[in-house]
Amino acid sequence: MTLTELPHRTQAIVDSVLDLGENDKIARRLRELGFVDGEQVEVVAKGPLGAEPLLVQVGFTRFALRRSEAARVRLRPTGGGT
Amino acid sequence: MSATALPLRLALVGNPNCGKTALFNQLTGSRQKVANYAGVTVERKEGRLHSASGRSYAVLDLPGAYSLNAASLDEAITRDLCRGFLPGEPAPDVLVCVVDATNLRLHLRFALEVRELGKPMILAVNMADVARRRGITIDLAALQRELGVPVVETVAVRRNGARALVERIDRLVAKPHVPRTHLAETADHGAGTAQALHEETRRLLSAAVGMPTRTARIDDALDRWLLHPVFGLMALAVVMFLIFQAVYAWATPMMDAIDAATAWLGASVGAALPQGPLNSLLVDGIIAGLGGVIVFLPQILILFAFILALEESGYLPRAAFLLDRMMASAGLSGRSFIPLLSSFACAIPGIMATRSIQDPRDRLATILVAPLMTCSARLPVYALLIGAFIPQRQVWGVFNQQGLVLFGLYFAGVVSALMVSWVMKKWRRDKSEHPLLLELPSYRIPHPRDLLIGLWERAWIFLRRVGGIILALTILLWFLLSFPGAPADATMPAIDYSFAGRIGHAMTAIFAPIGFNWQICIALIPGLAAREVAVSSLATVYALSAADDDAAAQALTPLISDGWSLATALSLLVWFIYAPMCISTLATIKRETNSWKKMSFATIYLFGLAYVASFVTYQVAVLLGAG
Numbered sequence: 001m002t003l004t005e006l007p008h009r010t011q012a013i014v015d016s017v018l019d020l021g022e023n024d025k026i027a028r029r030l031r032e033l034g035f036v037d038g039e040q041v042e043v044v045a046k047g048p049l050g051a052e053p054l055l056v057q058v059g060f061t062r063f064a065l066r067r068s069e070a071a072r073v074r075l076r077p078t079g080g081g082t
Numbered sequence: 083m084s085a086t087a088l089p090l091r092l093a094l095v096g097n098p099n100c101g102k103t104a105l106f107n108q109l110t111g112s113r114q115k116v117a118n119y120a121g122v123t124v125e126r127k128e129g130r131l132h133s134a135s136g137r138s139y140a141v142l143d144l145p146g147a148y149s150l151n152a153a154s155l156d157e158a159i160t161r162d163l164c165r166g167f168l169p170g171e172p173a174p175d176v177l178v179c180v181v182d183a184t185n186l187r188l189h190l191r192f193a194l195e196v197r198e199l200g201k202p203m204i205l206a207v208n209m210a211d212v213a214r215r216r217g218i219t220i221d222l223a224a225l226q227r228e229l230g231v232p233v234v235e236t237v238a239v240r241r242n243g244a245r246a247l248v249e250r251i252d253r254l255v256a257k258p259h260v261p262r263t264h265l266a267e268t269a270d271h272g273a274g275t276a277q278a279l280h281e282e283t284r285r286l287l288s289a290a291v292g293m294p295t296r297t298a299r300i301d302d303a304l305d306r307w308l309l310h311p312v313f314g315l316m317a318l319a320v321v322m323f324l325i326f327q328a329v330y331a332w333a334t335p336m337m338d339a340i341d342a343a344t345a346w347l348g349a350s351v352g353a354a355l356p357q358g359p360l361n362s363l364l365v366d367g368i369i370a371g372l373g374g375v376i377v378f379l380p381q382i383l384i385l386f387a388f389i390l391a392l393e394e395s396g397y398l399p400r401a402a403f404l405l406d407r408m409m410a411s412a413g414l415s416g417r418s419f420i421p422l423l424s425s426f427a428c429a430i431p432g433i434m435a436t437r438s439i440q441d442p443r444d445r446l447a448t449i450l451v452a453p454l455m456t457c458s459a460r461l462p463v464y465a466l467l468i469g470a471f472i473p474q475r476q477v478w479g480v481f482n483q484q485g486l487v488l489f490g491l492y493f494a495g496v497v498s499a500l501m502v503s504w505v506m507k508k509w510r511r512d513k514s515e516h517p518l519l520l521e522l523p524s525y526r527i528p529h530p531r532d533l534l535i536g537l538w539e540r541a542w543i544f545l546r547r548v549g550g551i552i553l554a555l556t557i558l559l560w561f562l563l564s565f566p567g568a569p570a571d572a573t574m575p576a577i578d579y580s581f582a583g584r585i586g587h588a589m590t591a592i593f594a595p596i597g598f599n600w601q602i603c604i605a606l607i608p609g610l611a612a613r614e615v616a617v618s619s620l621a622t623v624y625a626l627s628a629a630d631d632d633a634a635a636q637a638l639t640p641l642i643s644d645g646w647s648l649a650t651a652l653s654l655l656v657w658f659i660y661a662p663m664c665i666s667t668l669a670t671i672k673r674e675t676n677s678w679k680k681m682s683f684a685t686i687y688l689f690g691l692a693y694v695a696s697f698v699t700y701q702v703a704v705l706l707g708a709g
Contacts, residue, residue: 029148029149029519030519032149032151032191033148033188034188034191034280036276036280039280044302044305045306045309046311047311047404047407048312048315048407049407053403053518055309055403055522057296059185059187060184060297061187062521063519063521064399064519064522065517065519066517069518069519
């Protein structure tokens, strides 16, 4: 599952960030901002048009990501209840 | 070299939104110099700090950065300066890395990157008061031990909130520095290093920081409403309406006062000196030119007071969040909205406000379309032409036809701007994905000192950098309008004999196809200084003596409604939608893009658009029998 598919106000754990193409600067920046293995994330708001951009809580910070950016973030499969 | 000859250089580095600039203001007070780094439009802020021990420091406020792996020009400047690689900038002696105590997961990672540079460094844990209120506990001793660099708490917005920091800096520079790197150096800066930095950050957090909740309750509550798809947009509309009202309405009395003061000064000086070219240069050239520069200040100050307050409070990025999708489909970004809105009052503060757009491509697109927003200077021209040519009558029982035309002109400007930015998006060579990746920081109450310093900087930049160009061009224009003087037996207005008059007559060859007569062409030339001057220039050309723009418009109305065809009037109205001939706007574009090429592009495309649109309007109107 990627961050774009995560339901509103549901917590999940980041698995990794996918590089789209070689030397993907956006993927690198996402990792620098804290989207790394084991980090908790949550979608806390969505933009008014087409649910874009997404407001994502990671660590203690909130970032607005467009869907194409959020699609790079792969989440750990959730086991049953969570 | 003696130790007193050169002050030691401190550089403040840190993530965006860490309160770095507030700390810089606290350290240096009003002893600041704002300029650009050589050759780029990245702001360089330097100030002086005198410590209690008598040492003097040059303090540099570096652009905010998320990483030394630079992703923007701002970050590249920070990276190069920290490393001492920036030409013309000596390496800093001490790096003060500023972190927000409430956002340590993100900021400590960057602090670790800075530590790896191996320079003398102090970690300033800023906003310690906010952290305490949120129940966050930070064991400074443990953090200092684990990090291996001095750690101090600061509260940038409180008096003496940086005293501990200054004392610590004094102690640090008193003893020699032993450089060392902390993490094992890996040859590549790939994923391995990135992961190591994150693991080290987590280790530091668990060793020294207690965090009861990940977010502030107030942020959650405010965001629930302010980012709501319906209520959020309504709140934004209210904020926008307030800004627009303020810039448009509150500034008017001040601008009128400046106009009156300029006129009074001109009249006094004119009366005191003998008639002649010197008198004319002083009154019509220099005093009028200076007045024309200063008259923009009220709008600039009011607009920037709002923008700075919105930015400091954390609302500006939220507005960008709400509008990003809409603006992105037209090739702009959410952050373009406020500069464009401001341009309805005047494009000059609007273009200056694009500094809040970090992405250079989005910023340039916003600058280029800002002149298409109908600024207040076009209103007198619209009012004159609509009053003279559009009959006053009701449409569908409720609307006034004159009002509808005016609305149509505003609307046409907005639609044109969206189309132009959309076309630029399709045509530009760089089609790479430019990310939003926008941090929405915690809400904060802006500190008056930071607002005042910010306002002072904007006013100064405008007066120094833009004012000079406007003044020079106004004087050139005065020369064209005044020389050569009319002969003694002149039968036509003096302007007819001047260089400007000759140029106006020559221009008719180009402007006849869009229906402009020679009087309009001449009036367009002084209209370069400010669009509304076109009205009083028309009065001059028609040899009317009128006290001001309003009186000129009243006297002109019967003359032009008899003398011009409807097609000519419509063509001129459309011309002013695009109206590229405002030298103040062009001077601002030159200043803010630091490029003659981009300014020329803006001039040519606006001129081309105006010509094509007026041509179509005139020819269609003539075909329909309005010629």
